[in-house]
Amino acid sequence: MTVDAPIADGHPLPRLNDPARLRTRYAAEARFRIYGVAALSIAIAFLFGLFASIISNGWSAFLQTKAHVPVYLDPAEIDPDGKRDVSRFGLADYTKLARDALSKAIGLPEKQDKATKRDLKGLLSRAIDVQIRDLVVADPSLIGQTITVPLLAHGDVDSLLKGAIDRSIPEERRQLNDRQLQWIDKLTADGVLKKDFNAGLFAYGASSQPESSGLAVALIGSLFMMLTVALLAVPIGVATAAYLEEFAPKNFWTDLIEVNINNLAAVPSIVFGLLGLAVFINFAGLPRSASLIGGLVLTLMTLPTIIIATRAAIRAVPPSIREAALGVGASKMQTLFHHTLPLAFPGIMTGTIIGLVQALGETAPLLMIGMVAFVVDIPSSVMEPATALPVQIYMWATSAERGFVERTAGATIVLLGFLFVMNAAAVYLRRRFERKW
Amino acid sequence: MKTKIFACTVAAVALGSFAGVDAASARDQIQIAGSSTVLPYANxxxxxxxxxxxxxxxxxxxxGGSSAGLKQFCxxxxxxxxDVANSSRAIKDAEVKACGDAGVKEIMEIRFGYDGIVFATDAGGPAWALEPKDLYLALAEQVPVNGKMTSNPNKTWKQVNDKLPDWPITAYIPGEKHGTREVFEEKVLHGGCKATGADKLLIAAAEGADDGAKKKAADKACVKVRKDGASVDIDGDxxxxxxxxxxxxxxxxVFGLSFYENNTDKLKVATMSSIAPSVETIATGKYPVSRPLFFYVKKAHIDVTPGLKEYVEFFTSTKMIGADGPLAEYxxxxxxxxxxxxxxxxxxxAKTM
Known part of the structure; x- marks a missing residue:
């Protein structure tokens, strides 16, 4: 079939079904598809590259080398006056007990020179004193017995066994000397030194040594902040959105508010940190580094996201539902709470979770309010100092010790895991409750 | 739904009021901020x-950095x-004044040790023996050639010093926001500037009202780093x-000594004026590029913040900062x-400044 082309400006337009023109149009479409597939492939390749690099660097962070040696809890050292006084337990030299136990496991003579002692100490973590002390304090009846304790190995030993330290380089440039390597090989062959699941990664707070540092403070800090955000941002955000969408008159002021909310969503997050410093710390006098302030700052940051998502979700509910409700005599508020909000619920949840995910990954606003910090004690309330997961990753990434490299990647895996779970929840909620009209 | 929103509101109010109550009670934890160089030691x-x-x-x-820490401190x-500000440089007069204006009049200055700054290459490369002069000739914006200052013509290290390898000049130096940069400029570039006689040429060429102003301008020109890509500022760590x-x-x-000591398997350190950097050579002052590390304490907080006095005493004890302590080990x-x-x-x- 031929179509008569209209004439414009005296030039005949080409016929739409001209075969030559059809060919170029098909070719253009084919090219466009190829560009699309190429862009997608590049994105997927980068994603896989990223995941492969993080996982290959970080999986070993979930394992930790420990020396399972029988430690004699010498009463003469721990409890010399035999009173079982818990406050006295803290003063004992547990490092010495651990070192003696290790030297016995290697089969060294009892009398040792200073260099040997130093080399032995170099195999064990500085945190072992607390490890043994906690055991003794928890159960004083252990004093006098010989118990097998999984003592944390030094970060360098851990790195060596995980292949992060090269054995073949000359001794003077290696973190561990030849004698220590011999001992490590013997202990590994005897099954004394072995890698276990690294429960400490989730149980310890910050530490200056890789082997005894963990994510506990960061996890709890992040949890507290997410709770604060969820408790504050969701009600405020949903109420704002519902009011603006269903009740507010359309005038200059509501337009101004709307423009500002949309602009706030694009404000760099560090600005919210500065605001938090000025308002919550300097003006309201809340304590620095507390996860409550972090939560408040992130709430401010998340609010626009939640408001925008909620408004879109409420607007997506067909007007016929509202009209039907109003038609049978429901008040505006009843319409909102009985019909509009429940129907908008999946959209609200999705927006909220995306806002939370964004907040979970933020470090910049936390810098200003003192949450990029070295916090050892695990916080028990929102008023105590804490850090956040991405902050911990950043702090580890800048540390010099080899063991922190894998921990950085390991913590990234944990953070990605959380983000994945939260995103999956958003998708699930949307699928589960979504209504099609 | 109604009850849910009600519950949320109640929880939010509870959270808020709980915050109000707690903030009124005294802080029971020491708060420290400042230099990222001092951070691992303080940790x-x-x-x-x-x-x-x-x-x-x-x-x-x-x-967060020395300057940011001292700003908060003041x-x-x-x-x-x-309570405490860590710093990789001494507090400036302007900062002392700012502190005094804000009521922080009695400051304890504690210089707890030194940090060496080392030059290192990839472990696979040849050994390097550097002089401040070499680094100056390689990295300065203007160098003397035949008794005249010209923009830096050197492309390889070999052109700078015959004993150095024939590598194109690429140096990763700390960015200007780092305290380390100041030490690098002062001890290395300025030293090299003097050793090559460039400072005299610069003074002669400098414009200024009097000799003092000329010298100042020359000093500034001495430490100017070339910007043609041979020297790369690292603003990270x-x-x-x-x-x-x-x-x-x-x-x-450019690295800190402690960072190098934790990565001896990946880095090869260069000697400076034929002295290899180590804790010993820096402590005796033989290795030239080092700087003192500080922390500053508010004396007025000593009796207020629980444990602050103990912290300062503990930090300065021989057990911590002595030659066999964990800080020296790091x-x-x-x-x-x-x-x-x-x-x-x-x-x-409790001596104050």
Whole structure:
């Protein structure tokens, strides 16, 4: 079939079904598809590259080398006056007990020179004193017995066994000397030194040594902040959105508010940190580094996201539902709470979770309010100092010790895991409750 | 739904009121902020302090840089402000004044040790023997050629010094926001500037009202780094410098001694004026590129913040910053014995600046 082309400006337009023109149009479409597939492939390749690099660097962070040696809890050292006084337990030299136990496991003579002692100490973590002390304090009846304790190995030993330290380089440039390597090989062959699941990664707070540092403070800090955000941002955000969408008159002021909310969503997050410093710390006098302030700052940051998502979700509910409700005599508020909000619920949840995910990954606003910090004690309330997961990753990434490299990647895996779970929840909620009209 | 929203509101109100109550009570934890160079040392001390004093909470150590730390430090007194500022440089007069204006009049200055700054290449490369002169000729914006200052013509290290390898000049130096940069400029570039006689040429060429102004202008020109890509400012930290060296094994990077000591398997350190950097050579002053590390304490907080006095005493104890202590093990260059003794006495009497 031929179509008569209209004439414009005296030039005949080409016929739409001209075969030559059809060919170029098909070719253009084919090219466009190829560009699309190429862009997608590049994105997927980068994603896989990223995941492969993080996982290959970080999986070993979930394992930790420990020396399972029988430690004699010498009463003469721990409890010399035999009173079982818990406050006295803290003063004992547990490092010495651990070192003696290790030297016995290697089969060294009892009398040792200073260099040997130093080399032995170099195999064990500085945190072992607390490890043994906690055991003794928890159960004083252990004093006098010989118990097998999984003592944390030094970060360098851990790195060596995980292949992060090269054995073949000359001794003077290696973190561990030849004698220590011999001992490590013997202990590994005897099954004394072995890698276990690294429960400490989730149980310890910050530490200056890789082997005894963990994510506990960061996890709890992040949890507290997410709770604060969820408790504050969701009600405020949903109420704002519902009011603006269903009740507010359309005038200059509501337009101004709307423009500002949309602009706030694009404000760099560090600005919210500065605001938090000025308002919550300097003006309201809340304590620095507390996860409550972090939560408040992130709430401010998340609010626009939640408001925008909620408004879109409420607007997506067909007007016929509202009209039907109003038609049978429901008040505006009843319409909102009985019909509009429940129907908008999946959209609200999705927006909220995306806002939370964004907040979970933020470090910049936390810098200003003192949450990029070295916090050892695990916080028990929102008023105590804490850090956040991405902050911990950043702090580890800048540390010099080899063991922190894998921990950085390991913590990234944990953070990605959380983000994945939260995103999956958003998708699930949307699928589960979504209504099609 | 109604009940749910009601519950949320109640929870939010509860959270808010709970916050109000707690903020009124006194802070029971030491707050520290400042230099990222001092951070690892402060972390070790804070951790050990937490173990040794079970009656006190472990101090919170923020990083963020010397200047930011001192700025916070000088905001005033009281529990809203930090107790201790870590710094990789001495406090400036302007900062002391700002402190005084805000009511922080009595400041204890504690110089707890030294940090060496080393030049290192990828471990696979040849050994380097550097002089400040070489680095100046390689990295300065203007160098003297035949008695005249011209923009830096050197392309390879071999052109600078015949004994150095024939590598294109690429140096990763700390960016201008780092305290390390100041030391690098002062001890290395300025030293090299003098050794080559460039300072005299610069003074002769400088414009200024009098000799003092001329000298100042010349000093500034001395430490100007070339901007043609041969010298790369690293605004991140040493891990970034290490990553740059890994991707370009023919580059040279600037590191802190402690960072190098933790990565001896990946880095080869260059000697400076034929002295290899180590805790010993820096402590004796043989290795030229080092700087003191400080922390500053508000005397008015000593009796207010629980454990602050103990923290300062613990930090300055021989057990911590002595030659066999954990800080020296990490890479801190300990104070000479007499200086350490004087410091401990000053801490005992809470001597202020």
């Amino acid at each position: 070790i001390v804070a951790e050990q302090y937490g173990k040794a004093f079970s009656q006190f909470k472990t101090p919170v150590v923020e990083s 905001q005033g007194l009281g529990e809203k402000t930090i 040493y891990t970034e410098t290490l990553a740059r060296l890994k991707s370009n094994p023919k580059g040279i990077g 890479g801190l260059v300990p104070l000479p014995e007499a200086e350490l003794k004087a410091l401990q006495d000053a801490v005992k009497t």
